[in-house]
Amino acid sequence: MKFCPSCGTAVASRVPPGDSLPRHVCDACGSIHYQNPKLVLGTIPEWQGRLLLCRRAIEPRYGYWTLPAGFMENDETTGEAATRETLEEAGARIELEAPFSMISVPYVNQVHMFYRARLLDLEFKPGVESLEVELFEEARLPWKDIAFRTVGLTLKHWFADRARGTFEFHAEDIRLR
């Protein structure tokens, strides 16, 4: 059972007039409460051809490696969210470059997006959600211990684009295997 965030009454799940999908509708106060996908924003911080990864100190995927990323908050832009997450998770200061990948993950109602970024110094250090933070060259990258498929895909595109000598914007979807 779900309750109305506006008035606390139990809500019904039904299709409102003029709509096409079931919503949480409150018969007490008349409000309709929509559920929408969340944006996850992150960066691909580079230092002289090596990329900065964080080893996760939290679930899901405790102990696996990821790019710094997290849920975008209200009142910020996509670039601000990516920069903030990079500072929070990796203690890393960056210069944000172009958006690089956008990957829909419909089975968890998320869209993941990563910006290219240039690390400004080597003063990075793990935030509370990271066990360690480390720079990896392509040959040493922990491919088998990457936390999320969106991160693995983004890293593959990054190294492939670098090899071709030009970075493009990559948009794709991930489905349940």
Added chain:
Amino acid sequence: MKFCPSCGTAVASRVPPGDSLPRHVCDACGSIHYQNPKLVLGTIPEWQGRLLLCRRAIEPRYGYWTLPAGFMENDETTGEAATRETLEEAGARIELEAPFSMISVPYVNQVHMFYRARLLDLEFKPGVESLEVELFEEARLPWKDIAFRTVGLTLKHWFADRARGTFEFHAEDIRLR
């Protein structure tokens, strides 16, 4: 006052342990309810150099012209959301092309994103949220009656890119004037 969607109890707004921002925290059931930005997805449907716009039949901006777009729903990808909105608002069947613009609008907690698209036929017709749907060439476009700044920006980029002969991905932010 806000109420917990999980148990219906009044929630407090405070910073949970390990977090840095105030959230809606429920002391009765322990759940934390996050507020995050919403994604608005749409298309720029083209037919022989002309673009398809919809005149809005709903607020906000009743009577003004817009590209077909709307809130992304759970269980869909960005491309599916853009295609669905184009069918719902303009009755238009399209072949989706590349993502074209991504514009953060932090003061309303939204990110707007538009794909380029090729109109498949001329059978379009207004949906319930549109008064009329019409193809415009650049010189006839109703620039003074565009509903939203993200749509105006996207249209300007589209015509500028077409004039240059190459379409790029455009990422930017809009602030309160």
